[in-house]
Amino acid sequence: MELVATRYKRLLWDWTLGGLPGWLYLPGLMTKWSHRIDLDNLSDAAGKFKPGQLVDVLLDGEQLLTKSLDIPIAAKGSLHKVVEVNLRQSLPQGGADLVWTYGIKERNGSKLNVLVHLMRKRDLDALTHRASESGTQIRTVRVAGMLDAPPLLDKRNKTDRPLKVWAAIMLALLASCVGTFWWQHQQTIRALNAELDSLQVLASAIGDEVISLRSSLSEAQTNAASERSEFEQFVAEHRRLPLLLDLTNTLTDDTWISEFELLGDELLLTGFTGDDVATVIEELSRLDDVSKVVLDGPVSFDRASQKNRFSFLLSLETARE
Known part of the structure; x- marks a missing residue:
């Protein structure tokens, strides 16, 4: 029995240390x-x-x-x-x-x-x-x-073959971990580069859109300025005829206009009158579209026409758009 037990122990020893199982677990578990x-x-x-x-x-x-x-x-x-x-x-x-x-x-x-x-x-x-x-x-x-x-x-x-095999396994695991980490790192870098490229394309598109919007804004501002100028010109032309009619109805035949210049909300009148200048100013001030009348220079007597030469600056009510 003792001989059988000894041989059994030797067989178990050869299996655990000399065989594959020992290579896999013994070096990692034994202190x-x-x-x-x-x-x-x-x-x-x-x-x-x-x-x-x-x-x-x-x-x-x-x-x-x-x-x-x-x-x-x-x-x-x-x-x-x-x-x-x-x-x-x-x-x-x-x-x-x-x-x-x-x-x-x-x-x-x-x-x-x-x-x-x-x-x-x-x-x-x-x-x-x-x-x-x-x-x-x-x-x-x-x-x-x-x-x-x-x-x-x-x-x-x-x-010590198990130690060498275990060391090789550990080295392989370490290499695998390093390789996995490197691969994941490369994948992350590729993803970030792709995202960066996408953002650069988006930034370029936004830049082009900004340029286009600026061009459109500039064009719109130019058009608005042109339309405003045309509107102001239209308003001036539209107000000119009513003013002439009002002046014709208000002034006497002894007064005539030699210069009629509409400057926005101001009207410059130059002419000759045989009436009293103060009376002419008072009559012009009564017009609906006139808020104020002032002399734009001294009143002088014209020998040729035997009338007083005047220059009035009329402030008009602001035109409504």
Whole structure:
């Protein structure tokens, strides 16, 4: 039964983490992607592994083989290759049965003191086997205190695939959101440009209509002025004959008019009279259309006609339109 339960847990683990469902929901829901396990002794590993966990194992460096190397500081740029060459040359069988990691311990003058931790491959394989039997998946195996050093075992290319897929999904969603926003922005700009074009056409039409209305107004004002002038001329012509008839009926035969000039609501009369000038003024003032009569110059005696020459300015009642 225990063997069946272990296999069931492994199958469930492979399905949730290694399959498609894990790619879709685990990275977005898990607050902690992997768990850290500190191992002071490799024999304690079986009791710390739990089914369904993804773990980063930290080994106590005191439990591993160590080797100290002095590397010229000039070789720092290619430190990994230099360390590898030294180990291949100094270890039995070129270190074929060992895995190793290194870190710079200190700088001594022109030398770098590099501390190398070595682990037998069979011990590492035993550790991964115990984890697999417990339903645990190892992500990395490192040396405690050397987290910046290369791991002794690194399976992140496999175990972190969901993170990469989730990151790709997030990137695709972000790109989709940005693309949607850009498309909506472009649509808004197109709509605003179309509305602007419509408003410009409308403004142009209104401008043309304003010009047309101004032209019509100017023409109407010109026509009105012309009609008023014609009306005033008509009124003047219409009043001229009644005034002449009134003057003929009012003035005696001893008075005649030499100049008759109608100036709007004023009438300029120039002539000669044998009557008393004051009497003539009084008679003219009695006319219905005359409101006032004044002299428009001095009265003079004309020797040729033996009569008084006068010039009267008559104020007429305003004509009704």
